[in-house]
Amino acid sequence: MKKSNHLMVLEYMERRGMLVDADAKSQLYAMQKGFEGELAFAALFERFANQDWLLIYDYWFASGKKKQIDFLLLSSAVWFQIEVKNYEGRFEYKTGECWHNGKLLDENLFSNMEERARRLKKIAAGVSSKIQVRSIAIFINEFGQTYFDETFTGEAINHLQIKDFFWSIRNVQKLPAWLEDKVRLALEEERGTYAIAFKGLDPGVFELVRQGVCCDGDESCGGFHAVRHQQYSFICQKCGKIESLADVIARHAVELRYLFYDYPEMVTAGNLYLLMGGAVSKIAIRKHLSAKYDLVRVSNTHYYRINI
Template sequence: MKKNEQLIILELMNRRGMIKDKSLLYRLKNGFEGELEFIQWFGKYNKSHWTLETDYWFDMDGLKQIDDLLISSQKWIVVDVKHYWGKFQYINGNCILNNKLMKTDIFDSLETKTKKIRRLVADINSNIRVDSAMIFIGEHCQVELDCVPMAQVVMRNELMSFITGLEYANPMTDWMTRKIVDKLNEYRTKERPPDIALAPEQFSELLKGIQLDGCGHNDFSTDNRWITCKVCGTKETFKSVVSRHAIELSYLFYYYPKIVTTKNVHALMGGQITKRTVQKYLKEEFKVVGMRKNCYYKVR
């Protein structure tokens, strides 16, 4: 499972000193970690013929995203994973997290998506049943409900039992597999475009300098081909460093692709690699758009 573009942009903005209120970053990062943990649990404890479709974006009378789809030949389960910390309450149709009213009814949203998947599944086989599950995977999450939601509610300490207790499913035939893939792809669409990105005039505000992949440190030594972190020993080639910073620039200024120039990548890296070297590897790795001084690199 990959991080969505919004989270990627926020993490890069944070590294470059461009975020004051980090609440959205923490919320998206926490959600991603929760979904990743569910995928790991499913891979570890699923011993039956169920498959998992993750991060499914689809357009059926409007754009929707489903965290996970558990799929078998007889039954599907639409899954929402919530990685909350603290106390979640569902009272009179209101969702309250740590005494703060949430904007969305998460159970109503899940039911809406489940109904759409039922329509999709009906075109595959009308005998396949579609249910839903709300999984609270947070280690320190309490849940209080004043009614019984339409979705199955699964707490972290029940998750292993939920996965191992999935009813037996027959192996999927090749014909059924192809039909399911084709139907999912019929409605599949790209994720919602990010609504947070920088404008070109903000380039001067970025913290500049090479940040090594993985460790994120900026104290390093160089030789003819390699950059080596003095803190942890991480090594990375010049080509990899240049490519990665070009991609970083394209995400930071998501809606301004022309900003990815030799000059700007060189500046983002704090001038710590020569402009000629930056240009060399940009030309090797990416398509050049335009001519001479007005050219830029198509990164995404």
């Protein structure tokens, strides 16, 4: 599973001290919690589920609102739309509205799932009229509680019920190759891309970005503690992780690409030299980037093409 580009942009902006907007910080926290929940579900699937299910992560419809699905769990008889929520505290469904810790949520989780289920049913019908489509919300956080009033008609389970859910669908038969190809093709025809508009930094604020070589160790480290260890490596003075010079340069180049998401031409040896606080020479930067990425020549500017 890969983090979305949107999440990567926000995380790199926070690391470099450029995430000052309160709404953006709140969005970053929500996206990080969501991704943690999805990782936890994928790990539980790997551990407890029948692996004959076809699992598809982060599916987007090509058009329309409310169009992203966390997981599709597919067989020849049943398609599950799985929405994973990593809410701490209390989630409540009351008279058709969704609340979290006493706050009314902007969107109704289950109404959105119903809309996506209608679209899934159309795709499934093109594969086989016998396929059933079900939608399940999984509240995966062990510190979360859920409450549903008598108006609730959907399907929802908490973290304690996930293993029982996998056990209940253990007898699925593996999709034959020809049918799996048909299913993938049908889904691909309706698949879109990440559709939420977002932006990275503007080149004009580059000089305000916190400079230096950061550590890529444990998240609890997460600071600018990496220093030159030997000629071809760096070491973090806090957590002790040693990283090769080539990996440090490539990682910071990718970070630069994400920070200035809309401006790929920002990935130059000069800009990377500044981002890393002058810790690595431009000659070394050019050498290692040239070995890994294509050099694009545009008028007087040379930059490295990094596809993300």
